[in-house]
Amino acid sequence: MNKFLKRMLAKEDVSVYKNKDSHLRQVLTTKDFLALGVGTIVSTAIFTLPGVIAAKYAGPAVALSFLVAAVVAGLVAFAYAEMSSAMPFAGSAYSWMNVIFGEFFGWVVGWALLAEYFIAVAFVASGLSANFRGLIEPLGLTLPASLSNPVGTNGGVVDLFALIVLVLVAFLVSRGMSEAARVQNTLVILKVAAILLFLLVGATAIKTQNYTPFIPESKVNPDGTHFGGWQGIYAGVSSIFLSYIGFDSIAANAAEAKNPSKTMPRGILGSLVIAVVLFVAVSLVLVGMFHYTKYAGNAEPVGWALRHAGHPVVASVVTSIAVLGMFTAIIGMMLAGSRLLYSFGRDGMLPAWLGKLNKNNLPNNALLVLTIVTIILGAFFPFETLSQLVSAGTLIAFMFVSLGIYALRKREGKDLPMPGFKMPLYPVLPALAFIGSLAVFWGLDIEAKTYAGYWCLLGLVIYFVYGLHHSVLSKKNNQK
Template structure:
């Protein structure tokens, strides 16, 4: 146990990361990170979760769930902004925790984030496939049932469109991040335009009676979850929080940022602010157009609301752009996940070939592995039972980062550079950010916590059996 603890608390020298990441090309600016953040945060969830959470948990007060989740995400984002400014390394929380707490704790934080990226890439790919099929079917294009869904789902064997879209993103990123950033910037503009069109058109169909009562009376749903009252708003927060976790995808690419001490904070905080405004607008308009009960079990509430309000053409346009826009989230999650895997290989915690760069200084081995796992998860196996791991694992990493500020701040200006951004109201705000993330985590369902526990046991075994010893050999 003494050896294990010594290894887990062995802190990485930040100069080692600077040296290892020096070959990554610093080509991404503020607008690229804003596009990456907005593209990842404002993705599939904005077109689905406002209606679903309103019907299941919060009623018209769903906007309060979004705002409360945004407050917690914003507090964490402050910590992310300072960390990424002081420690602009690939791997985000994994690399930072390695420096401030030690190797083993960094692995735990990184392993938590890895669950997010594997599942999120698969989730978005499958969601894109389902929405694209819904758009194409009225035009007479329909895939055989065996190729239209994951294995064991509605007679499906493999989701061929999910496979193709993951492969397409992998090919795009394998050619470099600057080209991917250009595509990302264009698609994000289109997606934001679609959301603004929905808000503008949908606002003309709002009936104020649908907002009353704004906070319905509390009751317990058939599945044991809460609806109405503050309990329903709280349940909505935990369901919604995954909408905001995409800002980690910005931090994961810090080693490829121009002037990271300023670029990273602006990208992280700016993209989150844009996302909050868009989510709040969609939520208010959606529950104002129709009574929230109409959205129960509705996987496409935005399109449904527009069609039933008498705007079928607008509905088709918005949904078509939304499908294209999901591509942006796929780019962001794939990019960030591949950089995290690269970091694991770079440090020897996973096979070192994952940390190798090709002749163009790109970590394409890591990109290939991430894409392969995502294809298996999204196109072969049903993964609904793992979906809350996206939030659960990430919240654990968020808690590490927020308390990590207490270890980072005393070292700034000494063995670490003074960052271009510092978390305000220190030392109070880091504690509030930690408690906020813990608050959201406790609201997740029991199955999510159980699966998270299993994932962490697996990660700890990998560290003890392989990673810990392999890092020793590399020294």
């Protein structure tokens, strides 16, 4: 039994990851990471969630929900910045936990993150498809229901546009980080410009009475959730947190960063600050334009508000760029997800074929598997409830990374290098980051936590049946 536990808790030597990832090309700069972070964080959610959360949970105080969620995400981002500065490896939290806590905990965290990447990529692709179909319908261009929806939804067989989008993005990512970064940077600039256009035009239609009362009176919704008061704001936080988790996709690409001790913290923290400002601003303008009740069940509140405020042309422009901008989130998640799968294969936790690099030193085997899985999810299966796994899985990783700072500090300057960035107010902030992540996780609905439990159970089965016996680290330790 002791030998078994020793294998599970074996820690990877930091020099091993340095050597394994040394073939990846270090081409990404701070500018690239800012674009990657903003592109992933400021995605579909900014055009939909402010209205949805205002109508269902928080009213005009939706801006406070975004701020509270941002504070929790910011605390965790500090931890991510220090971790990625000290250990710039592919696989982000998975690789860090292998070094800090041992192989078993690394697998638990990595498996939780894999749910985020699989489902988030498919989720955004489906959202892009729905918005694109909405844009071309006024032109008389429509697809039959069988090609517009996944199996079992409104007579659907396959979501054709989602499939095409995933194949196109996978092809782009397979060409290398430099090309993907160029496209990402351009699309992010366009998307931010569209958001600023909405803010400028929407601000002219604000009616101050729509902000009163800013925090509506508390009541219980028919589905048992809370609306209004601080309980409504808290309910909004758990639903909104999905919007901020994209900064972990930056860390997954740390092995391909130039001067990672500086570029990683700047990319992670800088992209989060930009995202917070944009989310809060959009929320305030949106609920100021029309009473929050108008956004109930509205799938595109930004476009709707602009059209009903007398700006149909601006609405079309913003919605068109929003659809184009969704590509940035898919690019970011595909990059991160393929690097995580590569890390699993690199370490023997999944078949070693996943950890192979092609002649251009790119993990395209891992990218192929990620693409196939996300096509199956996004094009063929309805998965609205599964989308909640994105938040649940990531919050599990956030809690481990927050606690990992305590173990990291003991080893910095010894077997681990001194990072270029350190989490401030140690040891208080790591504890607050953990408590904040736990509080948000607790606020998720029962379905999200149940699905997270099933996913973790599947991960444990794979670990004990395959990973533990094929792990490169276990084999190395057995030979000693």
